[in-house]
Amino acid sequence: MLITPDVEKPVTPAPPHPRRRRRLGGGETVTGWTLVSPAVILIGIFGLLPVLMSLQLSFQHSDLLTPETPWVGFDNYRKMADDPVFLEAIKHTIVYTALFVPGTMLVGLLVAAALNRSVRFISLYRTAAYITMAVSTISQGIIFLWLTDRDYGLVNAALNAIGAPSQPFLASPSQAMYVIVAMTIWGWTGFSVIVYLAALQGVPAELHEAAAIDGAKPFTRFRTITVPLLGPANLFLLVWLTINALQLFDEVYATTRGGPLRATTVIVYYLWDQAFVHFDAGYAAAMAYALFVVILVITGVQFRLTRRFGGTS
Amino acid sequence: MTRWRLPFSPWHLVLIPLSFLLLVPLLWMLITSLQTEGEANRFPPVLWPASPRWENYTEAWAAAPFGHFFLNSFTVTAVVLVSNLVVCSVAGYAFARIRFLGRGALFVTLMATLMVPFQVTMIPVFLIVKWFGDNVWDVLGIDHIGALMLPNLATAFGIFFLRQFFQTVPVELEEAARVDGTSRLGVLFKIVLPLSLPAMSTLAALTVLTSWNDFLWPLIVITSQEQMTIPLGLSYFQGAHHVQWPLLMAANVMSLLPMLLVFIGAQRYFVQSVASTGLKG
Numbered sequence: 001m002l003i004t005p006d007v008e009k010p011v012t013p014a015p016p017h018p019r020r021r022r023r024l025g026g027g028e029t030v031t032g033w034t035l036v037s038p039a040v041i042l043i044g045i046f047g048l049l050p051v052l053m054s055l056q057l058s059f060q061h062s063d064l065l066t067p068e069t070p071w072v073g074f075d076n077y078r079k080m081a082d083d084p085v086f087l088e089a090i091k092h093t094i095v096y097t098a099l100f101v102p103g104t105m106l107v108g109l110l111v112a113a114a115l116n117r118s119v120r121f122i123s124l125y126r127t128a129a130y131i132t133m134a135v136s137t138i139s140q141g142i143i144f145l146w147l148t149d150r151d152y153g154l155v156n157a158a159l160n161a162i163g164a165p166s167q168p169f170l171a172s173p174s175q176a177m178y179v180i181v182a183m184t185i186w187g188w189t190g191f192s193v194i195v196y197l198a199a200l201q202g203v204p205a206e207l208h209e210a211a212a213i214d215g216a217k218p219f220t221r222f223r224t225i226t227v228p229l230l231g232p233a234n235l236f237l238l239v240w241l242t243i244n245a246l247q248l249f250d251e252v253y254a255t256t257r258g259g260p261l262r263a264t265t266v267i268v269y270y271l272w273d274q275a276f277v278h279f280d281a282g283y284a285a286a287m288a289y290a291l292f293v294v295i296l297v298i299t300g301v302q303f304r305l306t307r308r309f310g311g312t313s
Numbered sequence: 314m315t316r317w318r319l320p321f322s323p324w325h326l327v328l329i330p331l332s333f334l335l336l337v338p339l340l341w342m343l344i345t346s347l348q349t350e351g352e353a354n355r356f357p358p359v360l361w362p363a364s365p366r367w368e369n370y371t372e373a374w375a376a377a378p379f380g381h382f383f384l385n386s387f388t389v390t391a392v393v394l395v396s397n398l399v400v401c402s403v404a405g406y407a408f409a410r411i412r413f414l415g416r417g418a419l420f421v422t423l424m425a426t427l428m429v430p431f432q433v434t435m436i437p438v439f440l441i442v443k444w445f446g447d448n449v450w451d452v453l454g455i456d457h458i459g460a461l462m463l464p465n466l467a468t469a470f471g472i473f474f475l476r477q478f479f480q481t482v483p484v485e486l487e488e489a490a491r492v493d494g495t496s497r498l499g500v501l502f503k504i505v506l507p508l509s510l511p512a513m514s515t516l517a518a519l520t521v522l523t524s525w526n527d528f529l530w531p532l533i534v535i536t537s538q539e540q541m542t543i544p545l546g547l548s549y550f551q552g553a554h555h556v557q558w559p560l561l562m563a564a565n566v567m568s569l570l571p572m573l574l575v576f577i578g579a580q581r582y583f584v585q586s587v588a589s590t591g592l593k594g
Contacts, residue, residue, distance in 0.1 A: 032413025039404035046464040047426035050437035128332035134576035136526040
């Protein structure tokens with residue numbers, strides 16, 4: 001996740017005298033550690049330890065069942081470079097991310113702009129947009145399988161109604177990924193609308209009024225006032241959606257199971273398949289680490305940009 | 314010349330079709346769930362069932378152990394929710410208020426886990442949970458709902474979020490109670506938490522949504538129907554009835570209903586939880 005812990009800022013300024021400081025810390029150290037210990041134990045066992053175990057696993061061969069896990073050096077990492085399915089999965093993941101992220105941001109911004117006004121029933125309209133957030137990924141998958149069914153689907157009926165031929169959609173290797181993109185954009189509409197609506201509501205109306213008095217045209221006002229103030233929201237969504245796009249799994253599982261002809265096999269789907277279907281956990285761990293590095297780089301870039309453009313977190 | 318004016322804001326002409334378009338997938342699910350098998354398998358589709366077939370719901374309910382699915386989802390979510398609220402608020406309070414040795418380093422270490430994608434930890438967590446089931450208590454092990462709770466009892470995000478909020482609570486309120494000899498926990502539960510209900514509700518909304526809709530982890534650890542949560546059970550049901558669309562859609566509606574109702578009822582907190590994931594955090 002994308003949190004910037006601001007640990008540099010202590011709650012109270014540190015007492016000047018070192019000895020006094022140590023005594024003060026000492027008195028409360030037992031209380032402090034006692035209170036954080038349940039959280040530290042839980043996160044230690046299920047959050048930190050697995051990071052190290054996973055690194056170790058990525059240099060071993062493991063089938064998750066037998067206790068023997070022989071060391072194999074860099075074999076798992078080397079295997080990635082020679083594995084055509086993995087390389088294909090990277091390609092699919094990049095295509096998906098490149099379409100899903102801007103698509104979701106665009107839809108989110110347009111819907112938020114439409115919802116950013118005080119008319120009657122506006123809270124009902126907003127609920128209609130937000131509600132997609134509550135729909136589980138599996139439910140989404142099942143609904144879109146049915147909507148895009150090649151024989152009986154509502155989407156094909158709509159296409160026919162405007163004179164276009166029926167499409168195979170999820171049954172077609174060349175179309176399935178685009179259906180998944182559209183479906184997940186729908187699923188993330190609620191999230192992106194909330195983020196953009198919050199940002200749009202933060203744009204002071206006085207700025208627009210003042211600029212209008214000075215003779216700025218609506219488009220100029222949008223470009224020079226609204227867009228710069230949306231910067232933090234754009235950046236947040238860009239990174240957040242990218243991280244989630246790289247981890248796409250549920251929606252693929254619910255609709256195509258990576259098919260047809262592996263056309264929708266994305267990295268995490270392949271990783272899960274290798275670990276829990278083919279029981280090659282070492283290889284899966286290596287892939288997970290590669291993904292981790294990519295996500296860390298993206299997060300790092302976000303930190304940099306956030307600092308430069310005046311910070312969201 | 315008088316200009317003809319709409320008796321309502323022209324924006325409704327944009328917002329009504331827009332809302333409708335966004336709701337089409339859910340409406341179509343609802344409509345199909347009331348169709349007969351024959352109506353569903355017709356093209357172009359029957360847009361309105363001749364007479365709603367409510368039996369789809371009873372038949373779907375009977376075709377898979379949905380009672381188990383709901384009970385499991387409810388139990389897992391309730392345990393994870395209560396545990397997160399308690400463990401994260403206690404830890405968040407300590408990080409916000411108590412100066413103790415190693416606080417800064419510990420906090421940074423915990424927060425670092427927020428950057429680790431689940432795919433990195435899921436294989437070892439599988440092995441750890443298996444170990445707990447084999448050596449500690451089988452109820453916590455593979456193929457039991459305990460395995461769905463154990464790794465999610467506390468989150469670094471919850472600690473971070475509540476710590477940020479607790480830092481905004483005026484410390485003077487606590488000092489009086491501290492002078493009277495109230496313990497740290499007493500101060501937290503009697504003074505700080507009652508002032509933190511909005512933050513707690515926001516974290517609760519996020520926790521409920523994440524836990525209720527979680528899919529990948531249950532898919533990995535659960536194989537028995539009796540232990541499945543709703544998303545996994547629905548996916549299993551889909552595999553068994555994948556061409557019986559009315560039945561499948563009825564199951565889908567039933568699966569979605571609790572979360573949709575909770576979402577609409579507590580929408581404010583869900584909206585805030587999105588903002589808190591990064592924008593305001």
